[in-house]
Amino acid sequence: MKILVIEDDATTGDYVAHGLREEGHLVDLLTNGRAGLIQASTADYDILVIDRMLPELDGLSIVKTLRGAKNLTPVLFLTSLGGVDDRIDGLNAGADDYLIKPFAFGELSARVAALARRPQLKEQENTLRAGDLTMDLIRRKVTRGAVEIDLLPREFALLEHLLRRKNRVQTRTMLLEAVWDISFDPQTNVVETHVSRLRAKVDKPFDTDLIKTVRGAGYRIEE
Amino acid sequence: MTRRSMGYGSLLRSSPLRLTVGLVVLFALVSLISLGASYLVIRDTMDQSMRADLTQELAGFQAAPTARAVALLVKAEAAVTRSERRILSYNAPDGRHYGNGYLALTGDGFRILSLSEDKELSEWPYLAISRPLHGGQLTIAISREQIGDLSELFLNILLLSVLPTVAIGLTAGLMIARRAARRIGAISDTLDKLTEGDLTARVPNLSGRVDDLSAIATQVDRMAHAQQSSVAALKQVSADIAHDLKTPIQRVAVMLNQAREMPDVPPRLEDLMTRAGQETDGIVATFQSLLQIAQIEGGSPKARFKPVDLSQLAATFVEVYEPAAEESGHRLRVASAVTDGALVQGEKGLLGQVLANLIENALRHTPAGTPIDVSVARVGADVVLTVADRGAGIPPEERENVLRRLYRLEQSRTTSGSGLGLSLVAVIAELHDARLELDSNAPGLVVRLIFPAV
Secondary structure, eight states: OEEEEEEHHHHHHHHHHHHHHHTOOOOEEEHHHHHHHHHHHHHHOEEEEEEOOSSOOOOOHHHHHHHHHTTTOOOEEEEEEOOOOHHHHHHHHSSEEEEESSSOOHHHHHHHHHHHHHTOOOOOEEEEEEETTTTTTTTTEEETTTTTEOOHHHHHHHHHHHHHHTSEEHHHHHHHHHOOOOOOOOOSHHHHHHHHHHHHHHHTTTTEEEEEEEEEEEEOOOO | OOOSSSHHHHHHHHHHHHHHHHHHHHHHHHHHHHHHHHHHHHHHHHHHHHHHHHHHHHHHHTSSSSHHHHHHHHHHHHHTTTTTTEEEEEEOOOOOEEESSSEEETTTTEEEEEEEETTTSSOOOOEEEEEETTEEEEEEETTTTTHHHHHHHHHIIIIIIIHHHHHHHHHHHHHHHHHHHHHHHHHHHHHHHHEEEEEEOOOOOOOOOOHHHHHHHHHHHHHHHHHHHHHHHHHHHHHHHHHHHHHHHHHHEEEHHHHHHHHTTHHHHHHHHHHHHHHHHHHHHHHHHHHHHHHHHTOOOOGGGGEEEEEHHHHHHHHHHHHHHHHOEEEEEEEEOOSSEEEEEOOOOHHHHHHHHHHHHHHEEEEEEEEEEEEEEETTEEEEEEEEEEESOOGGGGGTTGGSTOOOGGGGGSOOSSSOHHHHHHHHHTTTTEEEEEEEEESEEEEEEEEBBB
């Protein structure tokens, strides 16, 4: 993917650009808001990663200007401000997602990947599969091999979310947002405990583990 | 709100109308008193002049030399006098009576004994003077009709001057009151919006002359402007601080990550770096809470408030925390005694923060094996969210203190946590017009948040 990163802090900018390049993306890095806007509106990018506070032109204005000009490239905001108002302001301006500093690269990478897939409309699926695991969405049944697995509704939802995004990392906050529809940063390991309960039913009785932990980022189901 | 469309009730209570009504009543009273006084004075004067006329007339008859002459004079005069204006009566010494009416002196005044044929009486009382004359008794009575006319005249003056004045005064007062009410309504609406946190609210341009109300409106606008700039300055400062502190923390986190990914990191060093990473996370969490408290206190707009079902939100959070609670040996339960919804006006993210902070607080400060009960109940017009634990609780004298920023109880100095959880809860509660109560659960702590229901 072609990604434009507009971030004025050299350390953070280099870190993000370097990490994304290692994942195989083409990355342009700019440190100035005005130059960033010009670059974003003239060249074609798949994703824009924009810091909210930038010299000359702030991130909010860049996104507003781009959206005003019907440029719909997905935007991930990076910000030091974490208030509810700031989040809503950012999303209202037209940003697609919002990441509060300091962040782990895994979180950024997972969110960039999620944004890139967003526009694709999925065809209606009735069964989801990963390895020998099958999820029947109509009868709400999960089987691994020949063994049927009993899941609570929320465990089912969690597994379904991971299955639908097979091979893509889902971070803890992304899972809280998607499965429980709450956006907050828990101080306790709440997501970990839910995943370990799910693992106890889906992975533990079997030979191979489907749900993988991605260090510093989140979880992923691998084929 | 009924403030904009002022009902008549509140209009009647408005000061301009009260003032007008007072003035009109005062004016009417003064007019009535002065009209009444003039009436009395004029009536008195007329009475006296009538008396003088009568005396003079009697004197005319007294000039007659004999009773016979008097009788003739009376007869002649009576023939041309209308009895409703004047009655002449002479009882001659020979017992005969002359005049257009027979007036006799009785114990309590004069009495008309009879009237000549075809004569009429005035509907007004008469004023009479009687004198003995040449052995007879001459009595002349004048109708007070003129005085009657006078009172009619005064009544007309009253109707033509006072009543229209009262009517015009009241109408003008009502109009002024409505105008003032509109302007006061506009000012109080603006103040409402400012109180709600919308600092961009300004008093709409009030039509009309510059007066005390428009001066107040200007002052309100000036105050709002000052408030807006100071909040903007505060936001700018916290944004700057956030940026200036978080960027280096981000750098540290980045460097720690890069260091950890170096080849051949000794386990002891990796452990140190992991712990350093956790410490930076702690710094960020504390910092984030401080920033959030400052932002909410700096005037977070309530414009984004929507109805939120508190019992549903509580159930979600209990579900999210339940496995973590079980892992730490707690029993986290939710009880909702709400059937018809527990809607409160609020911001879901912030209310979720309240639940998370209270549950995490309870998990952190209570021993394993104890229950934590979350409940939502509807009490009258309130929605009450309760989080109760069976830990050590908070001594009564410390309950105020724990809401203070960064304050921590002596016994909890060693446990993790920033000491901001409850202060953030308190700030969010205040933003939502909710009452925060800390109580003893005998043993343990009960935190109660009492929201006004939607």
